[in-house]
Amino acid sequence: MQNENEQNKHNPAEPPQPSVNDQMKRRLEERQHLFEAGVNPYPCHFEVTRHSEDIITGFQDEVRESVSVAGRIMTIRKMGKASFFHIQDAKGRIQIYMKKDDVGEATYNTFKLLDIGDIVGVKGYSFKTRTGEISVHAEELELLSKSLRPIPVAKEKEIEGEKVVFDAFSDKETRYRQRYVDLIVNPEVRQTFIKRSAIVTFMRRFFSDQGWLEVETPILQPIYGGAAARPFTTHHNALDMQLYLRIANELYLKRLIVGGFDGVFEFAKDFRNEGIDRFHNPEFTQVELYVAYKDYNWMMKLVEELFHQTALEVNKSDVTTFLGNEINLKPPFRRLSIIDAITEYCGKDIRGKSEEELRFVAKDLGLELDPKISSGKIIDEIFGEFVEPKLIQPTFITDYPTEMSPLAKEHRSQPGIVERFELIVGGKEVCNSFSELNDPVIQRERLESQAKLRLRGDEEAMIVDEDFLRALEYGMPPCAGLGIGVDRMVMLLTGQDSIRDVIFFPHLKPE
Numbered sequence: 001m002q003n004e005n006e007q008n009k010h011n012p013a014e015p016p017q018p019s020v021n022d023q024m025k026r027r028l029e030e031r032q033h034l035f036e037a038g039v040n041p042y043p044c045h046f047e048v049t050r051h052s053e054d055i056i057t058g059f060q061d062e063v064r065e066s067v068s069v070a071g072r073i074m075t076i077r078k079m080g081k082a083s084f085f086h087i088q089d090a091k092g093r094i095q096i097y098m099k100k101d102d103v104g105e106a107t108y109n110t111f112k113l114l115d116i117g118d119i120v121g122v123k124g125y126s127f128k129t130r131t132g133e134i135s136v137h138a139e140e141l142e143l144l145s146k147s148l149r150p151i152p153v154a155k156e157k158e159i160e161g162e163k164v165v166f167d168a169f170s171d172k173e174t175r176y177r178q179r180y181v182d183l184i185v186n187p188e189v190r191q192t193f194i195k196r197s198a199i200v201t202f203m204r205r206f207f208s209d210q211g212w213l214e215v216e217t218p219i220l221q222p223i224y225g226g227a228a229a230r231p232f233t234t235h236h237n238a239l240d241m242q243l244y245l246r247i248a249n250e251l252y253l254k255r256l257i258v259g260g261f262d263g264v265f266e267f268a269k270d271f272r273n274e275g276i277d278r279f280h281n282p283e284f285t286q287v288e289l290y291v292a293y294k295d296y297n298w299m300m301k302l303v304e305e306l307f308h309q310t311a312l313e314v315n316k317s318d319v320t321t322f323l324g325n326e327i328n329l330k331p332p333f334r335r336l337s338i339i340d341a342i343t344e345y346c347g348k349d350i351r352g353k354s355e356e357e358l359r360f361v362a363k364d365l366g367l368e369l370d371p372k373i374s375s376g377k378i379i380d381e382i383f384g385e386f387v388e389p390k391l392i393q394p395t396f397i398t399d400y401p402t403e404m405s406p407l408a409k410e411h412r413s414q415p416g417i418v419e420r421f422e423l424i425v426g427g428k429e430v431c432n433s434f435s436e437l438n439d440p441v442i443q444r445e446r447l448e449s450q451a452k453l454r455l456r457g458d459e460e461a462m463i464v465d466e467d468f469l470r471a472l473e474y475g476m477p478p479c480a481g482l483g484i485g486v487d488r489m490v491m492l493l494t495g496q497d498s499i500r501d502v503i504f505f506p507h508l509k510p511e
Helices: 004-008 022-036 052-057 105-112 172-177 179-185 187-208 250-258 296-315 338-346 355-364 375-386 440-455 466-473 486-494
Strands: 066-077 082-089 092-099 119-128 134-145 155-159 162-166 233-236 241-245 263-271 283-292 319-322 325-328 334-337 395-401 417-425 428-435 479-485
Touching (some): 052 092, 066 092, 066 134, 187 263, 250 283, 375 395
Parallel strands (some): 334 395
Antiparallel strands (some): 233 241, 263 283, 283 479, 395 417, 428 479
16 A cells, blocks of 8 residues: 555656636636637747837838738737727837727627736737827737736836835746746846847957857766866766766867867856856856957956947947946956955955965965865955945956966966966956966876875865877967856846856756
């Protein structure tokens, strides 16, 4: 005999039945009435010739333009023999005016079974109402999709002369979980993602116009590398081997530079098994670029130009508001070494200090550290806690200690330092760049040192990648590399305070 838990256990082959409230019951009944009246609530096709915005902006009083529009009903006023409703399409909203005598009794009876949220197609002509609202006079109406679940509709009420909104779909977590509803009822959200697409499109064109090749590299990798992060793991049954979702695409792109390409870039989904907060999502987008015969000084100028031109392209301005700060993206950006930045903002000179001395400095600043981390991580912790949040205007932080950057080339004039920069804007890192290390002997030493850090308990330390080292042994030319967090760049240029507001479907705990 099954116990109670086994009896209640859901069979995955049988989808769970949704809860049905009174409104949904009524809509299901309407759906049935439509079928009984010979109306298919879910037809296959409708020819759209115009969008709402195009009709409104192109309207001329003396021209009676025939139009065919489709969209979701957002307001509805059913009257005796004439009714008004607004539909929302991909470009906005427009009012529809419908008379029973124009569309016929059968169509008007169908209309009586429609609700807010239903998707309809309308054929008719544009006109202006007595109140001056550009609308569509319906001559034909077709139901395209019956909505069974009511959408949340905000209500406005005037209280003491001010409009107050009730029942807005504003709960952040619900909006993220049900982004489809968020896009329907909060039109400004749609604009953020339209702008995101424009940003990525412009960046692609910017790189391609330089003659660099857009490529694709593996997402499933036998050895993860190119960043300090913990990976997601999976198992390939046919090969009987463990694989990792990539944490970066750096090492594969460098292999292509070895292979003879002068410049390659990739817009990549990367995955890091880390915490979730306003600036981190375990699945995120970045673009990485590698250009042969260049160095990090050249790359700084490219980044200035890229950010400035992208801002002008999508915002028509080089000033944006990010995390409550007005940011000016006009070059040149300030440049400051990480050691000098800590001296300036913490009053501590850490140049040449040992691990023990760095721990003392951190303790003196009130920073509690994991005893397993090494010198590089200590410097990173001090910088992240006390310096980075204070860098509001675009600032290149340069010249990191070697231990913090095992894939970067040794500084040409400062021992123990590598040629690396990060761009910090609004107190957050948005990109990272190196003069890439191309000496295979030193690269092996660096990766083996990382392996020792893993033995000390650093789960984010890198792994020795023998195939990557073999590629370097064939010879890689001098090279500058760049990684830009696309999600953070979109946050910067759209003024969003959370990464979840620029990702359609961010990761959340189960409901």
